[in-house]
Amino acid sequence: xxxxxxxxKIFYYVAxxxxxxxxxxxxxxxxxxxxxxxKILEENLGTKLFVRVPKGVKLTPxxxxxxxxxxxxxxxxxxxxxxxxxxxxxxxxxxxxxxxxMTLQFYLLPYLERFHEKYPGIKVAVTNGPTPNTLSLLYDGxxxxxxxxxxxxxxxxxxxxxxxxxxxxxxAGSRFGHLKNKIMDYKDLKDFPIISLEQNTSTRKYVDEFxxxxxxxxNPEFELATSDMIVKFAMRNLGIGCVVKDFAQEAIxxxxxFELQFSRSIPERSICIVYSRHNPISKAxxxxxxxxxxxxxx
Numbered sequence: 597x598x599x600x601x602x603x604x605k606i607f608y609y610v611a612x613x614x615x616x617x618x619x620x621x622x623x624x625x626x627x628x629x630x631x632x633x634x635k636i637l638e639e640n641l642g643t644k645l646f647v648r649v650p651k652g653v654k655l656t657p658x659x660x661x662x663x664x665x666x667x668x669x670x671x672x673x674x675x676x677x678x679x680x681x682x683x684x685x686x687x688x689x690x691x692x693x694x695x696x697x698m699t700l701q702f703y704l705l706p707y708l709e710r711f712h713e714k715y716p717g718i719k720v721a722v723t724n725g726p727t728p729n730t731l732s733l734l735y736d737g738x739x740x741x742x743x744x745x746x747x748x749x750x751x752x753x754x755x756x757x758x759x760x761x762x763x764x765x766x767x768a769g770s771r772f773g774h775l776k777n778k779i780m781d782y783k784d785l786k787d788f789p790i791i792s793l794e795q796n797t798s799t800r801k802y803v804d805e806f807x808x809x810x811x812x813x814x815n816p817e818f819e820l821a822t823s824d825m826i827v828k829f830a831m832r833n834l835g836i837g838c839v840v841k842d843f844a845q846e847a848i849x850x851x852x853x854f855e856l857q858f859s860r861s862i863p864e865r866s867i868c869i870v871y872s873r874h875n876p877i878s879k880a881x882x883x884x885x886x887x888x889x890x891x892x893x894x
Contacts, residue, residue, distance in 0.1 A: 606630055607645065608670045611663045615652035616704040662880050689880035690719040694730030694742035697822050698799070702842045703867045704743050711884050718880045727798040734872055740881035741871035745798050745840075747805075753874045758866035759888070763841045764803050766856040767848065771833035776854050782812045789817040789835030791826050799823075803838055806862050825854070 600766065602608055609619035609708060620630045626819060639644050645659035648807060695704055708720060730742035730748060745762060770777060772788065792814070793800045808853055820826050823843040830837035830844075831852050837844070847853040869888060871877065877885070 599637065599640050603633050603640075604666055605670065606633040607662070608666050610634060610646065610653065611655055611659065611667075614654060618652075643646070652681050661826055665723050679863045689717070689878060691878065691881045691884055692739040693720065693722045693868065694733045694739040694744075695722055695724065695743065696726055696730070696743075696797075697724065697824070698762070698840055699743040699745060699867050702762070702840075707884070707888055711887055715880070715883070726794075726796055727875060728796060731870065734870060734875070737872075737875050737892040740875070740877055741869060741885065743867060744870055745867050746865040747802050748798055748868075748870075750870065753872055754870055755873055756868045756870045758868050760867040762848075763840065763864050763865060764799065764862045765808075765841045765844065766836050766838050766858075767827070767830050767844045768832045768836045768856060769853055772836060772852075773858055778857065780856060780858050782807055782858060782860075785812065785836065786813060790814050790818065791818040791829045791835040791837040792816040793823065793826065793838075794819050794821060799840060803862065804867060810860075 605625065606619065606625075609622050610616055612623065613619045616630045616634070617627045620627045623630070634645065641658075641662075643658045644656050645662065646653040647656055693704070701744075704722075708722075711718070712720070723730070723739060725733075727742075727744040727748050729755075730739070730744050731748060733739045734742050734754065735751060746758075750756065755767065766785070792803070796799075804814075816838075818826075818829055823839050826837040826839045827847055829835065830839075832846060836856065837853075837888050841855070844853055844855070848855055869885070871885070
């Protein structure tokens with residue numbers, strides 16, 4: 597049985613209003629057109645759906661059975677259309693983002709605050725993890741976009757834009773005060789306990805590659821999951837911490853830590869927005885990318 601869904605729509609309105617005329621007014625069609633559509637539907641189904649009563653029409657038992665299903669289906673469709681409209685109007689929706697502690701704290705968070713003030717109905721889900729995890733989520737289509745730090749290698753189809761410079765430094769507390777203002781060589785670090793991030797992070801990879809280019813390989817005494825913990829360990833004089841400067845800025849300003857000086861600084865790198873040209877971007881996510889001043893390339 598292949599019946600035009602428009603006939604079921606007309607049937608729904610006639611049953612709901614109890615009148616061919618009122619249904620026609622709701623649908624902006626003539627009463628004869630409504631009557632003809634119901635007649636065609638009844639012929640296709642092989643049964644009467646309505647009987648006339650003094651004030652209009654009422655459903656037959658067969659019509660009642662059909663209406664119980666059509667009503668649920670049609671009202672779900674209307675609900676879906678309403679939710680879809682709200683998504684287009686940015687009243688509802690969801691954005692899925694992948695970001696590390698660093699990229700969230702020192703780049704993304706102020707933009708999320710601004711976005712939430714403007715579009716409070718949009719849910720923002722942030723999956724926290726290092727750059728490799730964020731890229732994996734992007735490949736699988738589980739996030740709309742990611743905010744990662746260099747270096748990273750991405751598959752074909754991934755687009756990125758550098759949005760903020762960051763700098764890696766070594767910091768130490770009072771136990772290592774004799775190193776303050778001393779110009780050091782990176783090979784000197786081998787004589788001290790080192791605190792660093794775990795090996796599965798882009799930050800650790802970047803610093804390790806830089807040191808390797810300078811003929812230095814370090815074996816950290818402490819490998820931690822977050823940069824905040826590195827700062828805390830360094831403040832307790834457990835070693836010399838390798839960290840993005842933003843994390844240690846407050847401790848340096850309050851003189852709880854100091855930045856070690858080297859004859860050559862570790863080159864700056866960038867925080868990047870990454871997205872896939874293969875994955876559809878929701879209107880809400882697209883609007884946030886606009887706020888981030890990211891023009892998507894297709």
